Amino acid sequence: MSVGLANQTVTATRAITTERSARPRRPRTVKGIPFTILGIVFLAIMVFPVYWMVNTSLQATSGAATATWFPWSPTFAGYQAAFAQQGQNFVSSMIIGLGTVVLTLAVATPAAYGLARFRMRGTRVFLLVLLITQMIPAIVIANALYTLFNNVGLLNSYIGLILADSAVQVPFAILLMRAFMESIPPSLVEAALVDGASDFRAFVSIVVPISRNAIVTAALFTFLGAWGDFLIALTLTSTPAVRPITLGIYNYIGSNVTDWGPVMATSVLASLPAAVLLIFAQKYISAGALGGAVK
Secondary structure, three states: OHHHHHHHHHHHHHHHHHHHHHOOOOOOOOOOHHHHHHHHHHHHHHHHHHHHHHHHHOOOOOOHHHOOOOOOOOOOHHHHHHHHHHHHHHHHHHHHHHHHHHHHHHHHHHHHHHHHHOOOOOHHHHHHHHHHHOOOOHHHHHHHHHHHHHHHOOOOOHHHHHHHHHHHHHHHHHHHHHHHHOOOOHHHHHHHHHOOOOHHHHHHHHHHHHOHHHHHHHHHHHHHHHHOOOHHHHHHOOOHHHOOHHHHHHHHHHHOOOOHHHHHHHHHHHHHHHHHHHHHOHHHHHHHHHHHHOO
16 A cells, blocks of 8 residues: 555655646746846946046046056056045044944943843933934034143044044944844843843843944944044044044045045945945844844
8 A cells, every 4th residue: 555655645746746737827027127237337327436436546647537447557656645645544543443342342231231131211211312413513512522622632633533533433233233132032131130240240141242233334324433433533523643544534635635546445445344344244233223123
């Protein structure tokens, strides 16, 4: 009986396979082709400024408008000038960006956990205030901090720029990480507390590892915000000792406006850290940004 049953199964399988192969194949739909073409056009429009920046940086031309469409005779003279004249500014931006990330995460991570776990009176008002701070222009914050930093001697210093950039980035980091931490099951933290761990130990050992995606996402956006800052640096610095790369490009254009090769080369170098971080942290960004949306 088992042999007959096996033969019947094989016969039925062959019949189903023959029937599927005999079915006419449906023609591929062409409805999505216009949207694909439209997407390619939009992508080309958005990528073109980046291409033109790289293209101009490799040409020995007197202006970006007179550059050819392709660097047939590429030269790296612009990059040599950029390294020689903007190297210190690049280092300053790196110090400010990394310092802002460390300070922002040190403040925002426990604050986000506290707002997500503990139900306190006035939490919604505090969250509303954080949202409102996102609407305040950076130049308003910079002008408000100028007098304070001048009185305490924090102008033209790395510490002053790190504190100012952190003041701008902390509210967003708190809102981002709180949305993720609210999705953490309370039973995980309660189990650690039952085993004898303190709230701080449970936070470090349980919450922080689980919230890795959200923390990495907040760190990335914080670094990009500090790296690309211009108004705060322009307001709180007046010496080249702590000048970031964004302010260096601004001053560089004023003194070398007839030679765009070094200017574009500096812009390319200033874009590399952000591009590298976005590539390597891509999976963390998608998971961290959407993790708090689904509980």
